[in-house]
Amino acid sequence: MLAAFVIVFREVIEAGLVVGVVLAATRGLVDRGRFIAGGILAGFLGACGVAFFAGAIADLFEGSGQETLNAGVLLVAVAMLIWHNAWMASHGRELAQSLKAVGEEVKAGRKSLMALAIVCAVAVLREGSEVVLFLYGVAAAGQTTASSIIVGGLIGIAGGAVISALLYLGLIAIPLRYLFGVLSALITLLAAGLAAQAMRFLAQGGWLANWVTPLWNTSGILSEQSIPGRIAHVLFGYASQPSASELLAYGMVIVIMLVIRRIVAEGRGHQPQGARISA
Incomplete structure (x- = not known):
């Protein structure tokens, strides 16, 4: 449940930031709500389509190939998590500025309202698709149930929506680099755990x-079947053997x-002072 919460919480915040910036940049514009809502709905339906086909593909590998499919999905999820963290570390600041520019161009009449719908649709589709793949990877890794994933996902949606709304309304002031820094650390450990689980599936x-061959056995200290063991397994990739x-x-x-994060940080440090974008 914690892994599902972390994943969904982060993705909802990211999609919420996109929508929030668009809303803030177009405040007072007639019909903006209708187009933005349409874009959100389109992105959501697209993510549902991704989820549908992910299940259909999984059904094709039922039987002896299930371990191979699970390992493949986990490795793809790991690759996407690595790319995702790298992209956000590199472009997170520029993202807000570019979205504000889109909103200003719409208000000035240089872009149609459809641009807002497309921006929101792409954001929701991208984050929703990542949620589908990441959660399937968590489910494939085992040691969790569908109900736990659903509960964690729902809590993540609620938490991410609340944080996004509060950020938009200006009721709280959380430096995003700190918020995403904590979540990035959790995502790093989660990705590492998924990679280790993929190796287990490939071996099976x-x-x-x-x-x-197992190097040690710590079941007597922390069993994977216990509640703390399951939390450690899902969130940090803990394995007793x-x-x-x-x-x-x-x-x-x-x-x-x-x-990757070190390279991105060094790249920012070498940017000319005038080229940096304040958070």
Whole structure:
């Protein structure tokens, strides 16, 4: 449930930020609500389509190929999480500025209201599609139930909507770099755990012949079947009997995430002073 909450919470906030910036930039514009709502609905329906086809694809691999499918989905989810964190670290500040520019052009008559609908639709579709893939990866990793994912997702939607609304209304002042920094750390650990679980599925499917023997067993200290163990497994990728391949995948993902963030930070540090955008 915690993994679903973190994923959905973050994606809702990101989509909410896009919609909030568009709303703020077009305040007082006639019919803006109708077009923005239409864009949100279009993006939501598109994400539902992604969810539908994800299930259909999964049905094709029922049986002996299920482990391969699960591993593939987990690895794709890991890749998207890595790209997602890198993109947000690199473009998060520029995103708000570009969206404000779109809103100003609409108000000035240089762009139609359809531009607002398209911006909102793409934002909701992108974040919704990522939620679908990430949550499927969490479900494929096991140690959680559909009801837990649903509850965590609903809480994440509610929490993200509240935070987005409060940010838009100016009732709270949370530096976004700190908010997303905490969530990025959780996402990094989640991605590492999914990568390790993918190695386990590949080993079960016969794709790995080496580095599959458990290195230790901490079930007596923290069982994966206990509530704390399940929380640690879903959120941080904890395994009571990890193999060398799982530990290698886990560590590699963390290193990749840290290296990317370091590169992005250094790139910002070398920007000319006038080219930087304040948060």
